[in-house]
Every structure is written in structure tokens, then in C-alpha cells.
Amino acid sequence: MVEEKVLVTALQTEADKEAAFRELVSQYKERLYWQIRNMVLDHDDADDVLQNTFIKIFRNINSFKGESKLHTWMYRIAANESITFLNNKAKRNNTSIEAVKDNALRNLESDVYFEGDAIQLQFQKAIALLPERQRLIFTMKYFEDHTFEQLSQILDTSVGGLKSSYHIAVKKITQFIKTNNETL
Amino acid sequence: MKKNRNKTGFKIPDNYFADFEAQLYSKIDEINFPPRTGFKVPENYFERLDDSVFNKITASEKQHKVISLFPTKYLGYAAAFAACLVIGFSIFNTANEQETLDALQLATIDKYIDEGNLNFDLYDITTFIDDDNIINTNLEEQQFSEAVLKNYLLENVDEKTLIDEQ
Numbered sequence: 001m002v003e004e005k006v007l008v009t010a011l012q013t014e015a016d017k018e019a020a021f022r023e024l025v026s027q028y029k030e031r032l033y034w035q036i037r038n039m040v041l042d043h044d045d046a047d048d049v050l051q052n053t054f055i056k057i058f059r060n061i062n063s064f065k066g067e068s069k070l071h072t073w074m075y076r077i078a079a080n081e082s083i084t085f086l087n088n089k090a091k092r093n094n095t096s097i098e099a100v101k102d103n104a105l106r107n108l109e110s111d112v113y114f115e116g117d118a119i120q121l122q123f124q125k126a127i128a129l130l131p132e133r134q135r136l137i138f139t140m141k142y143f144e145d146h147t148f149e150q151l152s153q154i155l156d157t158s159v160g161g162l163k164s165s166y167h168i169a170v171k172k173i174t175q176f177i178k179t180n181n182e183t184l
Numbered sequence: 185m186k187k188n189r190n191k192t193g194f195k196i197p198d199n200y201f202a203d204f205e206a207q208l209y210s211k212i213d214e215i216n217f218p219p220r221t222g223f224k225v226p227e228n229y230f231e232r233l234d235d236s237v238f239n240k241i242t243a244s245e246k247q248h249k250v251i252s253l254f255p256t257k258y259l260g261y262a263a264a265f266a267a268c269l270v271i272g273f274s275i276f277n278t279a280n281e282q283e284t285l286d287a288l289q290l291a292t293i294d295k296y297i298d299e300g301n302l303n304f305d306l307y308d309i310t311t312f313i314d315d316d317n318i319i320n321t322n323l324e325e326q327q328f329s330e331a332v333l334k335n336y337l338l339e340n341v342d343e344k345t346l347i348d349e350q
Binding site: 018022025026029030033034037038041043047050051054055058113114115116117119120121123124131142143160163164166167170171173174177 | 207221224238244
């Protein structure tokens, strides 16, 4: 794995840019993909957002000043792209972001790229009900094992604030699962 | 009361014990959550991804050859015709100009916004806002019930962040 500083220098040098970018894509594609997929749920949507994320990274790499870590910057772009995508999709379909999520959840039940059981489906439903930012915090922490310190840099929020958002999210999910189990 | 004779020298983060229980119960709740998302990806998706990203970048950067719709020899006639039209309009259509222009602008602006083309930066907008309206607003006269306000604050305000950032 090429060291981040070396990679950034190569990315900002015209002659090495392409090779360095290929290295970057191969190092981060899976991590960024799962971050995005957890937000948009559908594979094709996640593919679109991931490609746009990398294109944005490629186009803006020269303005990357190194004030944060490269991967922090990329995760932030992926997070913003996911939320922008959901908003734009809602706007295109002339509906709310909640309706877009409802629709994505309904599709999940018949999605060939979802192999979760009933419990996982219910879990996804509970996560989808969270407000966007809480959802981002919860999925990045729970599924992708970011530490609160890393998340604090990516999302530009205090560690304390993140922790409390995360716990609120866990509480809401637990409540949702409990209520739905009772009604089953 | 007995004094602590020996100090360990250890310190704990602010609010550690206050937050401890919330964190512990949250961890206990998490035990019941499924460990995996259940999502999968098409076969070889990640292997193919590098090339498709690159194809997109090169495709968008490739300069396309521009073929002129009108050969240049007709350009003079077109310019003359356009000039006649402009002059004609300005002579015969002066009376309603202001009105039509206003209506057109509003409709166009509405459409422009509806289509989601308005992409202002939040900071740009805030520079145009002064706080006169906020100061002059009498909140007590507004129709916010306590329950609505409470719900809003519970959902949207992260009290922990506020405390931390004080």
C-alpha cells in the first residue's frame, strides 16, 4: 500500500496522476462503496454515486491542500454525494426524501443483491427511518468500524456530539425493532 | 470523612461517568443487531470498477470536434435578418415590454428553481440575510405549541454538542 503523502504528491503531478489515481481507486473502492451503499441501499444507485465520488476526487485533487487526511477528505465527499443523490432523486421524482427511502426499502425485498433475512430487512428499515446525519453516523460506525475520532474529522463534528447521536440512533433502532416484534 | 491519602495521578475525560451508562446500555442494545447488512454486489463488480471510472473520466475530458450548423458564408445574411427582427420588435412592441418581461422572468425563475438548478451555497445566502426580522418577531404571538417545540428540539438539537462546544 502506497503511503498517503506519496500518493497525494503523485496525484498532483500531471505525469503520475493516472497511475496514482488507479492506485487510489483500488485502495478505497470497497470502503467507499459500502459507505455509500448503506445510505442509498440500491446497488445501481451506489455504483453511480461511487463513480461520481471518484470523478469528483480526480477533478478536485489539485485543490486538496492536505489540511485533512486524504482518506478523510474522500469519505467526506462520499458522504456528501450520497446525501445529495438522495435529495436529487427525491426532487426528480417530485417527492420527499422519506418517500425515496420507503421505495428503496420496498425494492430491497425483491432485490437480487440483497440476501438479508427478515431480521436484517427489519434492521435496514429501522436504520432508514433515522434522519440522514444520524444514519450516516450509525452506519459508518456500526458497519464500517470507524472510530468516533475518525468520524469527527470526516463529518466535522465533536466526538461528544457524535457519541450522543450514535446512542440516540441505537435507541431508536432498538425501539423500532421491539415495537415491530410485538406487532408481528 | 477519611481523606484519600494516595492519589493515582490518573485522570478521566470530562463527563466520563455521566456518559458511561448511556454508552453501556447502547452497547447492550447493539448485541441484538445483525452483524451484517445483507447487501451483496454483482460478481466481479470491484474488478471492473477501476476501468469504468477511468472510461467515464476520459470520455468526459475528450474534446469533441465541433461541426458548425451554419456554413460561415450565410452568417452575414443571418446577422442582417436578426438585426431586422430586433429593430422591428423594438419599434412595434415597446408598449408591453415591461409587463411581458416581468411575467417571463417570474415564470422562468420558477421553472429554474423547480428543476433544481438553484444551487446556492448556504454561506452565500446568509451574507444577504440581516437579522431585523428575527429581532422583530414576537415569538409569543406565533402559533408554536409547547409540544411542537419540544418535539422539534428533541429531534433536531443535539444537546451534547451544544454542551461540548460551549
